[in-house]
Amino acid sequence: MFERLSERLGSVLDRLRGRGVVSASDVSEAMREIRRALLEADVNIRVAREMVDRVAAEAVGERVLKSLTPGQQIVKIVYDELVRTMSHERTEPDTGGRRPVVWLLAGLQGAGKTTTAAKLAVWAAGKRGMRPMLAACDLKRPAAVDQLGMLAGKTGMGFYEDRTSQDPARVAADALAMADREMYDLLIVDSSGRLHVDDDLMAELESIRAAVSPRETLLVLDGMTGQDAVNVALEFDRRIGLTGAVLSKMDGDSRGGAALSTAAVTGRPVLFLGTGEGPGDLEAFDPARMAGRILGMGDVLGLVEKAVEASDRVDAEKLERRLRKGEFTMDDLLAEFGRLRKMGSLADILAMLPAGILPKGLEVDPRELGRKEAIIRSMTPDERRRPERIDGSRRKRIARGSGVAVRDVNRLLDDYRAVKEMMKRLGKSSRLASLLRG
Ligand SMILES: Nc1nc2c(ncn2[C@@H]2O[C@H](COP(=O)(O)OP(=O)(O)OP(=O)(O)O)[C@@H](O)[C@H]2O)c(=O)[nH]1
Ligand SMILES: [Mg+2]
Known part of the structure; x- marks a missing residue:
């Protein structure tokens, strides 16, 4: 049901890409x-609105507008x-200070407080070697x-x-006294x-706080809470x-919006995610993974980062300028191969390529890529600039020099012509677009 954001942005921006440059109004559509x-x-x-404003401020910058992959x-x-x-x-709950340390859990009915109390105890015992005690202060x-x-x-x-007690603050204070006497070093207080x-x-909750001075007062929030998460927090x-x-309940199909909302409005850290009903089902909160979940795009993000790293912006701009003049040489093709190589495996790459860089059928498996590069390197500078001059005897010489068959040299020349054709169209359409825009 949810389209990936990258796909959706892709389709908005694909429509514009033929025009060569992305304008501010294109960005606002994005x-x-x-x-x-x-x-x-x-x-x-x-x-969401604030987030978009901040993104827009950055996106109208040069970098995006000029990018081949806006x-x-x-x-x-x-x-x-x-x-x-x-x-x-802060990525972990506070375990320091005078013992016993107190953590108070608060939240709406059914949010997962009681379950989370046990989960936190298991975490503290396992990861911090603490001796936790649970205090039952939900007397409702x-x-x-x-x-x-x-x-x-x-x-x-x-x-x-x-x-026998009706007073949660009193129970909490008694629990703390007992935890102290019995050498527990963590008291986790469950509330109603x-x-x-x-x-x-x-x-x-205020009276419990006053009675036991918790080092952590943690909101347990149902991860499925929608728009309301902000108000609750x-x-x-x-x-x-x-x-x-x-x-809690992040094992369900929550898309993670509650995490963003909570963090954004309170400025407090989300420390853990509950991922099941069992006491062991607690995970440290990972902002990067959550961002991926919110965008609905999983691993694609890693690829986006790779694309940004690998695409040499200066080269890309230079190439674009020359394309507009209809120039494309073997050296350019070599540079494109280099960029492909930097990015990693073929399957990852194809989806990220700027539209039109790679014609259908051009093989880019890494070994094949290496062979193609070797062929280009065996050409003279003049041959690289003007490949149309590469006749039969030159083909034989190049094949010998790069240790391949003449057939392979022919195939590379076909690739080159296909890419050049593609580039010419790309260059023309953007030139046309800039003429139309004046
Ligand atoms: N799947 C899943 N279920 C959870 C998770 N956390 C809590 N639950 C379930 O949610 C229900 C409510 O959890 P509780 O821990 O009782 O919630 P509470 O906040 O203490 O509820 P009240 O005491 O009634 O206010 C229970 O059925 C839990 O098993 C979680 O991370 N994943
Ligand atoms: Mg409870």
């Missing part, structure tokens, strides 16, 4: 596609911006205490409950949820002061 893609990924509308350049800018927004200097439902108790038993964590953010809930942050967030 920006509409980006905003649409972000909204489909459940990114909050305000966050679609990929813009996708790269969007990607970088997403990663930047979701990245934070007796079943909530049972649920946490069961999880504590199953994972071998300490557990504190007080079924509500269907909506309400005063009653916030008052309860903002409200919790405003009322009780969050230090970070954990997004």
Whole structure:
């Protein structure tokens, strides 16, 4: 259902590519596609708008406008911006300070607080060698205490409950005292949820905070939460002061918008993703992977980066200028081969090539590429500039010099003619376009 952003931008920009240069209004059409893609990924509308503004500011720059692959350049800018927004200097929960360290979990009903409490305990025990205790401070439902108790038993964590109490802050304080006495070094406090953010809930959380001074107050947010993620995160942050967030249920088909929205509006780090119902189903948050998920483009991003690295901009511009004059030599073909080689495997490359650089049927498997390069290197400078002068005896000499059959030299010359034809058309169409535009 979701088209990849790269494909969509590609089709917008493909239509324009024949014109040679991309204008500011073309960029704004591309920006509409980006905003649409972000909204489909459940990114909050305000966050999406701000993101697009920042991307647009960068995309109207020279680099994109002059690029042979404006679609990929813009996708790269969007990607970088997403990663930047979701990245934070802090990537792990705070385990330092006086023991026992306290982490308080907050969130709406069913968000995954209780499950996440157990997951965090498992993480801290496994990764930090800590001895965690879980405190049952959701007193709204007796079943909530049972649920946490069961999880504590199953994972071998300490557990504190007080079924006689109605006061969550009191229970939290007692739990902390007991954790201290029994030498636990981490107390994870589970709290109750509500269907909506309400005063009653916030008052309860504030009183727990006051009682146990948590080092982390983490919002547990259902990763499937759509547009509303922003309001939930903002409200919790405003009322009780969050230090970070954990997004649960990311094993579902969430597109990741909640992660971006939360990070963007609170400026707090998303620390973990919940990826299943089990206590081990917790992953460190990875902004780069999440950006890929939001853009719906997986591995394509790696390729975009490779394309940007490998495409030598100066060369490309020089080539474009000469193309406009109808020039294309064997040296240019050699340079194109070099660019292909830098980018890696053929399958990766084909999708990224600027339209028209590679005519159909031109082989670029790496060994074949090497052979073709060797053939060109066996030509004299004059032959490279004017390949039409390469007659039968020259072909034989070149074949001998590069250790191939004459047949291979012929094939390379065919390739060259095909590419040159292609280039001529490309050059003409952009010249025509610039004439039309005045
Ligand atoms: N698939 C999946 N399910 C999850 C994840 N986290 C929690 N759940 C499930 O979501 C449901 C609610 O999780 P809880 O941990 O009970 O949520 P809560 O926030 O404590 O809920 P309340 O205490 O009622 O406010 C349970 O069925 C969990 O098994 C997750 O990362 N992936
Ligand atoms: Mg719960």
